Amino acid sequence: MLRRLRPVNGPIVESLESRQLLAAQTPFYGMPFKVPISIQAEQYDSGGAGVSFNDSERTNLGDASYRAGGVDFNADPNTPGNYYVSHTKSGEWLEYTVQADTTGVYDMKIRLSCGGAGGRFHILIDGVDQGTTAVKNTGGWDSFSTVARNDMLLTGGQHVVRLEFSKANVTGSDIADLDWIRFTRDTESSPSSLNAAYDWSQKSDGPFARYEGDGAIVNGKLYIFGGYINTQIQATTRSDMYDPSTGKWTRIADMPEPLTHTGVAVHGTTIWLVGGFLGDHPGPGTTHVWRYNTLSNTCSRGPALPEARGAGAAAMDGDVLHFFGGLTHASSSANPVKSDMADHWTLDLANGGGWKTAAPMINPRNHLAGASLNGKIYAIGGQHLWDENNPVSEVDVYSPKTSRWTKVASMPEGRSHISSSTLVVDGRIIVIGGATNGFDSLASVIDYDPATDKWGKLSSLPTPLATTVAGYFNDEFVVATGSQFDLVATADVFIGWPA
Numbered sequence: 001m002l003r004r005l006r007p008v009n010g011p012i013v014e015s016l017e018s019r020q021l022l023a024a025q026t027p028f029y030g031m032p033f034k035v036p037i038s039i040q041a042e043q044y045d046s047g048g049a050g051v052s053f054n055d056s057e058r059t060n061l062g063d064a065s066y067r068a069g070g071v072d073f074n075a076d077p078n079t080p081g082n083y084y085v086s087h088t089k090s091g092e093w094l095e096y097t098v099q100a101d102t103t104g105v106y107d108m109k110i111r112l113s114c115g116g117a118g119g120r121f122h123i124l125i126d127g128v129d130q131g132t133t134a135v136k137n138t139g140g141w142d143s144f145s146t147v148a149r150n151d152m153l154l155t156g157g158q159h160v161v162r163l164e165f166s167k168a169n170v171t172g173s174d175i176a177d178l179d180w181i182r183f184t185r186d187t188e189s190s191p192s193s194l195n196a197a198y199d200w201s202q203k204s205d206g207p208f209a210r211y212e213g214d215g216a217i218v219n220g221k222l223y224i225f226g227g228y229i230n231t232q233i234q235a236t237t238r239s240d241m242y243d244p245s246t247g248k249w250t251r252i253a254d255m256p257e258p259l260t261h262t263g264v265a266v267h268g269t270t271i272w273l274v275g276g277f278l279g280d281h282p283g284p285g286t287t288h289v290w291r292y293n294t295l296s297n298t299c300s301r302g303p304a305l306p307e308a309r310g311a312g313a314a315a316m317d318g319d320v321l322h323f324f325g326g327l328t329h330a331s332s333s334a335n336p337v338k339s340d341m342a343d344h345w346t347l348d349l350a351n352g353g354g355w356k357t358a359a360p361m362i363n364p365r366n367h368l369a370g371a372s373l374n375g376k377i378y379a380i381g382g383q384h385l386w387d388e389n390n391p392v393s394e395v396d397v398y399s400p401k402t403s404r405w406t407k408v409a410s411m412p413e414g415r416s417h418i419s420s421s422t423l424v425v426d427g428r429i430i431v432i433g434g435a436t437n438g439f440d441s442l443a444s445v446i447d448y449d450p451a452t453d454k455w456g457k458l459s460s461l462p463t464p465l466a467t468t469v470a471g472y473f474n475d476e477f478v479v480a481t482g483s484q485f486d487l488v489a490t491a492d493v494f495i496g497w498p499a
């Protein structure tokens with residue numbers, strides 16, 4: 001009931017409207033670019049002239065073919081496969097569909113070159129002009145530099161960003177060559193919808209009890225895949241989706257195989273499920289990678305991991321999927337696990353090239369969580385081997401820029417079994433529940449602020465819960481399934497509102 005009284009803010013209405021009005025306009029990859037992210041200028045939306053771009057003439061005036069339609073392209077002589085949008089004239093524009101999970105202030109950098117007199121362009125978000133940016137001569141058409149357009153507010157939801165060339169300083173001449181645009185979140189001025197105090201309420205049980213399920217929230221709906229169903233530790237392929245705005249559950253496509261302990265990361269509207277333990281406990285680790293498309297309700301195979309892993313962690317940094325840690329198989333008396341795996345692999349979803357090796361973890365472990373925040377990757381908590389009595393409080397951060405892992409502030413206590421209940425909200429990492437010493441489940445909800453390198457506390461869940469699946473959308477936490485007691489599956493559902 002409380003829900004109905006709350007004002008419905010722009011995001012839902014706006015995204016519905018934009019979908020209706022721009023039915024023919026679709027993002028380059030079929031899914032919106034999820035900010036913060038870098039977007040290749042040449043990967044503007046599909047839809048055609050007058051819909052997703054405007055160009056002065058149907059011919060391609062550039063030296064390279066990249067896409068048909070009239071936009072002009074030049075090849076990057078230094079990076080095979082990279083292109084510039086060239087020959088930009090006054091009145092031309094390009095549009096990009098992006099998605100922000102939560103409301104925030106974003107800064108934009110635009111990488112461009114200009115060998116002429118320059119001019120100016122505007123950035124428009126959903127048709128609203130964000131102001132003029134001047135283009136000056138950069139020392140030649142092959143000499144690129146970045147210009148900034150700062151402090152743009154993006155509400156949570158989908159948006160169309162237009163880059164429009166408004167004026168050439170010499171009439172009829174080209175204004176700039178564009179390589180890419182990059183959105184970064186301005187964490188200092190982003191309004192935080194995150195309070196410390198939450199009112200948690202328990203909703204009706206979901207249709208299916210499970211623990212060690214995997215999942216994530218996409219467009220406000222919580223998706224839960226697989227998991228174990230009983231004290232015999234039997235795995236299921238069953239998957240469900242919960243819409244907290246209606247309280248309705250929908251059974252979705254079963255997973256292609258019964259999995260638990262996958263690494264989960266979201267790219268646009270696709271949920272990546274990486275590795276995992278296959279079948280009933282103690283199942284073997286797998287190299288399998290599945291992509292669940294939330295739009296088509298289908299699972300397809302992704303590039304297999306270099307080696308089998310279960311209970312590792314995944315995180316998405318822009319278009320780059322990271323996977324690290326885990327074990328080669330689940331532990332059993334017949335097959336005790338002997339080593340934690342430090343391997344760290346990355347998969348570039350925009351540029352392909354398969355899984356690549358990255359810097360190994362400094363403290364290899366399993367049953368940890370992965371998170372991506374401000375262009376860095378976090379490895380959070382977990383356990384060593386099958387020791388549930390001494391979970392890890394350590395948190396490590398990986399910088400793709402330096403290719404190094406370093407330690408940051410540890411959690412207040414050791415926590416494992418948090419892989420699908422760790423999420424990023426408004427520039428902070430939130431860990432909901434989990435298991436501590438001796439698989440005692442936890443009700444506490446903690447948050448990490450990278451600006452202060454400190455862990456804080458949010459209002460606790462009404463009951464302790466480990467291995468739960470959690471998400472956040474429009475100021476609301478949603479938490480479902482998991483176990484309060486080891487090996488006991490629940491269908492619990494909790495919603496948290498700012499108090």
Ligand SMILES: [Ca+2]
Nearest residue numbers: 055057059070
């Ligand atoms: Ca043209």
Ligand SMILES: [Ca+2]
Nearest residue numbers: 055072087088
């Ligand atoms: Ca042009």
Ligand SMILES: [Ca+2]
Nearest residue numbers: 040041083179
């Ligand atoms: Ca480019």
